[in-house]
Amino acid sequence: MGAAKVVTDKTFVTDVLQSDKPVLVDFWAEWCGPCRKVSPVLEEIAGEMADQVTIVKINIDENPETTRAYRVMSVPTLTIFKGGQPVQSVAGAKPKGDLVRLIQSVL
Template sequence: MSKAVTDASFDADVLKADKPVLVDFWAEWCGPCKKVSPVLEELGQQYADQVEIVKLNIDDNPNTARTYGVMSIPTLTVFKDGEPVQSVIGAQPKSALAKFIESSL
């Protein structure tokens, strides 16, 4: 299970992380978010040494979503050295998400 982050923990868990972090901005009611979740779990295991994958529920944590301009979900954003470096919006196939992660490392 991917680690859940919150508005309160985002700075420590994502911005100050010692390796890249992929943040899955999602919500409980979002169908495409539910489809992409198991794919992210698999990729999280596959790339465990290179990237951490975390989830941020935008309904429970609106401030972080607002700060990074998340308007549609799922939005997947890779943060590196405290900065967002790349985002993709919408459910993607596993192969596309793997390429997305690799291109962000």
């Protein structure tokens, strides 16, 4: 059973950019209501699709370098990285089906 992994400015390169499989990055914040709504959905997807995609979370308030580098303006922002590059991104809490389709579009 997979679970969303927490990443930081220090671990982003290793955990996301150097990953062998696509990585969905959840840019989130403690104070963000929609972030709390999308979090359990991402945990479900992490469990169901662990062999195809890695799901990680990065707190924007604690990790300003990565947040700035990818120009994250609103949370939650969900960005899929493949081969070290951001390839798809959506802002806001989305239904599980939309997120699964987003992931499948890059597999």
